[in-house]
Amino acid sequence: TSAVWLAAYGLFALCENSIVLSAAIFITLIGLIVYLHFVKVDQESLLIIGSLGIQVTSSYASGKESTTFIEMSQVKDVVINEAIHMQKVIYYLCILIRDPQDPLGVSEVVPLFQSSKPRLDCLVEVYKSCQEILAQREMAPKSS
Amino acid sequence: MVLKVFFPTCCSSAESGILIGRWISEQNSAVILAVVHFPFIPGQVKQYLSQVQQVTKIKVSVLGSWSNSQQEKEESLSKFLEDLGTIFAHEPWIQISKERDSKFWSCSTLQKESNNSKEEEIILVYYDQRKVMLSQLHPPMDTTTERKADDASKLATVFDTVANSKILFMTDRYDDGPIKLTHWQSDGVEASIIVELLKQASVPACLLLTFLLSLISVVCKNRMLKYWPLSFLWSKLSTCEQLGHRLQHLQIISSSKKAQNQTQLMRKANIFVSLLIDVALGILLMSWLYRKNRIGHLADTLIPVADRVAKELQDLLQWLMGAPAGLKMNRALDQVLGRFFLYHIHLWISYIHLMSPFIEMILWYVGLSTCLGLTVALCILSDIIALLTFHIYCFYVYGARLYCLKVYGLSSLWRLFRGKKWNVLRQRVDSCSYDLDQLFIGTLLFTILLFLLPTTALYYLVFTLLRLLVVVVQGLIHLLVDLIDSLPLYSIILRLCRSYRLAAGVKFRVLEQMHGKPLRLLMQINPLSYGSVVQMYSLPTYSCYPKDSWTSLCKKLFLGELIYPWKHKGEKQD
Numbered sequence: 001t002s003a004v005w006l007a008a009y010g011l012f013a014l015c016e017n018s019i020v021l022s023a024a025i026f027i028t029l030i031g032l033i034v035y036l037h038f039v040k041v042d043q044e045s046l047l048i049i050g051s052l053g054i055q056v057t058s059s060y061a062s063g064k065e066s067t068t069f070i071e072m073s074q075v076k077d078v079v080i081n082e083a084i085h086m087q088k089v090i091y092y093l094c095i096l097i098r099d100p101q102d103p104l105g106v107s108e109v110v111p112l113f114q115s116s117k118p119r120l121d122c123l124v125e126v127y128k129s130c131q132e133i134l135a136q137r138e139m140a141p142k143s144s
Numbered sequence: 145m146v147l148k149v150f151f152p153t154c155c156s157s158a159e160s161g162i163l164i165g166r167w168i169s170e171q172n173s174a175v176i177l178a179v180v181h182f183p184f185i186p187g188q189v190k191q192y193l194s195q196v197q198q199v200t201k202i203k204v205s206v207l208g209s210w211s212n213s214q215q216e217k218e219e220s221l222s223k224f225l226e227d228l229g230t231i232f233a234h235e236p237w238i239q240i241s242k243e244r245d246s247k248f249w250s251c252s253t254l255q256k257e258s259n260n261s262k263e264e265e266i267i268l269v270y271y272d273q274r275k276v277m278l279s280q281l282h283p284p285m286d287t288t289t290e291r292k293a294d295d296a297s298k299l300a301t302v303f304d305t306v307a308n309s310k311i312l313f314m315t316d317r318y319d320d321g322p323i324k325l326t327h328w329q330s331d332g333v334e335a336s337i338i339v340e341l342l343k344q345a346s347v348p349a350c351l352l353l354t355f356l357l358s359l360i361s362v363v364c365k366n367r368m369l370k371y372w373p374l375s376f377l378w379s380k381l382s383t384c385e386q387l388g389h390r391l392q393h394l395q396i397i398s399s400s401k402k403a404q405n406q407t408q409l410m411r412k413a414n415i416f417v418s419l420l421i422d423v424a425l426g427i428l429l430m431s432w433l434y435r436k437n438r439i440g441h442l443a444d445t446l447i448p449v450a451d452r453v454a455k456e457l458q459d460l461l462q463w464l465m466g467a468p469a470g471l472k473m474n475r476a477l478d479q480v481l482g483r484f485f486l487y488h489i490h491l492w493i494s495y496i497h498l499m500s501p502f503i504e505m506i507l508w509y510v511g512l513s514t515c516l517g518l519t520v521a522l523c524i525l526s527d528i529i530a531l532l533t534f535h536i537y538c539f540y541v542y543g544a545r546l547y548c549l550k551v552y553g554l555s556s557l558w559r560l561f562r563g564k565k566w567n568v569l570r571q572r573v574d575s576c577s578y579d580l581d582q583l584f585i586g587t588l589l590f591t592i593l594l595f596l597l598p599t600t601a602l603y604y605l606v607f608t609l610l611r612l613l614v615v616v617v618q619g620l621i622h623l624l625v626d627l628i629d630s631l632p633l634y635s636i637i638l639r640l641c642r643s644y645r646l647a648a649g650v651k652f653r654v655l656e657q658m659h660g661k662p663l664r665l666l667m668q669i670n671p672l673s674y675g676s677v678v679q680m681y682s683l684p685t686y687s688c689y690p691k692d693s694w695t696s697l698c699k700k701l702f703l704g705e706l707i708y709p710w711k712h713k714g715e716k717q718d
Binding site for chain 1: 148299651670
């Protein structure tokens with residue numbers, strides 16, 4: 001895309017002034033850097049530690065990493081949700097956050113893997129491992 | 145349940161000894177604060193710990209033992225360490241040992257009264273003590289509300305523990321005491337000379353400032369200044385508002401009571417830094433203005449600019465009095481309105497010419513007040529614009545009133561035309577039978593007003609557009625002033641330089657594992673994003689933006705009601 005843009009700008013600006021050409025190149029480069037740093041996601045990962053919590057990281061193409069950590073006491077459950085989008089049904093994995101006032105209710109839903117959007121078979125495997133770990137925390141009784 | 149041990153990274157190279165810290169039983173986790181080395185007397189250690197407990201109100205106790213063996217494992221040492229478990233009774237007794245060349249530590253617990261023989265799983269979490277002590281978790285926990293212990297966030301308790309045990313970190317290894325500790329400050333307590341000097345100097349400075357401010361506020365509250373029209377003038381000039389706002393800020397900073405909690409401290413710091421930068425920029429501006437006698441140039445160009453504006457207005461009126469944009473005006477009304485406004489402009493020009501010899505001096509003295517801050521300079525600019533375009537404001541008011549009268553008259557006569565009347569009691573339109581002469585005169589007046597409508601409407605339109613232009617320019621300046629006022633510069637700089645102070649949460653990284661050894665994690669602080677920093681710490685400003693939505697604004701414009709663009713907080717709503 002950047003090559004196409006550069007060629008287009010070059011052709012357009014050659015008829016006028018050379019400063020316009022260099023400005024166009026500059027703007028395209030800046031735009032590319034901004035895109036890589038803020039938009040393009042390289043990798044998304046999920047780390048579950050049974051007694052501590054769930055950590056979601058997404059690393060961008062420029063190396064920036066953004067992390068969120070949710071404590072285990074706030075997590076109600078991890079489920080696969082279905083959504084109807086246009087003409088197809090898509091599946092996504094999400095974390096249900098407990099509502100502090102209402103013990104049975106859900107206050108927030110955090111969707112995972114938004115940029116990589118894995119398919120159902122991948123999601124089912126991740127779901128099974130998550131449920132194994134979450135089940136352990138229900139099972140262990142609180143010992144003093 | 146899984147046992148979590150929070151271990152400070154600075155203690156990983158410490159000599160063997162016993163671990164002291166806090167045991168949080170609800171979460172089955174231990175926060176280790178320091179390591180006490182051999183030799184020590186158990187009685188003295190217990191005494192020291194009870195002293196610390198009294199001061200910090202945190203249950204600090206001996207949690208376990210730590211052995212850092214440079215040589216091969218010694219059997220006697222491990223037996224000795226187990227015996228220690230009987231002296232300092234703590235349940236469970238944690239033993240961490242590290243071999244010389246291996247990165248992996250082994251950790252085990254001793255439980256005396258446990259019934260289950262299952263091996264407990266242990267997770268070792270490393271944390272940077274200094275960063276955790278200084279950082280503040282957002283959103284801040286409300287300590288006044290009643291909350292159950294298991295509701296509270298686990299991490300908040302960990303952060304709290306480390307932050308409150310500052311006294312424990314005050315002794316370093318150069319102190320001669322009965323106990324030798326290792327923690328992040330054991331190589332020497334950190335302090336900087338500049339900070340200490342500033343702390344000493346700030347007390348008398350605060351007192352002086354409070355005294356000056358009380359003098360100024362006494363002068364301001366003087367009864368003479370409250371009489372109309374002076375009070376009206378003060379409320380209209382935005383410079384006075386800005387000065388009052390800054391005065392309030394100064395009062396907050398110079399008050400002698402210490403900030404209660406973190407938010408108040410940050411707010412004070414933000415106000416201080418923002419004031420400092422403001423004054424610095426103002427002085428810079430002032431030096432630039434006075435350098436090449438720019439003020440003189442400014443004053444010289446002011447009169448010709450005002451003249452030019454007046455001339456443009458006169459041309460505009462001449463155009464309106466002719467056939468503007470091809471529309472045909474009612475000649476008589478046109479001439480009347482046009483001549484009235486032209487005379488007005490003539491008065492204004494003579495007034496400006498009268499003032500012209502004094503303009504330079506006034507501007508010079510007014511320019512001196514830019515040293516109070518850049519915001520004050522911008523407010524003065526906005527006020528000057530308002531004063532210079534005062535005649536546009538007058539024209540707008542005249543045009544609006546005329547148009548408003550006309551529209552009301554038209555609507556009432558239209559109702560008469562149809563045989564209806566406005567019932568004030570019932571607030572609705574009722575039918576009414578009019579006499580013939582009433583109907584005759586009413587219809588006549590209605591027709592006259594209707595045909596005079598385009599002329600008035602055109603004048604109203606032109607002057608409203610001009611007034612809106614001036615309002616937009618002034619609005620932009622006010623927006624800039626508000627931005628400078630409310631930006632939390634100190635918080636942004638803190639987020640840039642010491643990002644661990646403002647924490648939104650934590651992040652964990654899994655370190656290398658080996659089978660059989662406990663899981664090791666590194667806990668780092670996840671800083672707050674810039675957007676939430678600005679949102680959380682932005683200072684409140686004194687102006688509130690117009691509450692009218694776009695539809696009500698258009699409605700007012702259509703009906704000819706006057707628009708007041710800004711209402712300040714504290715003014716009566718009418």
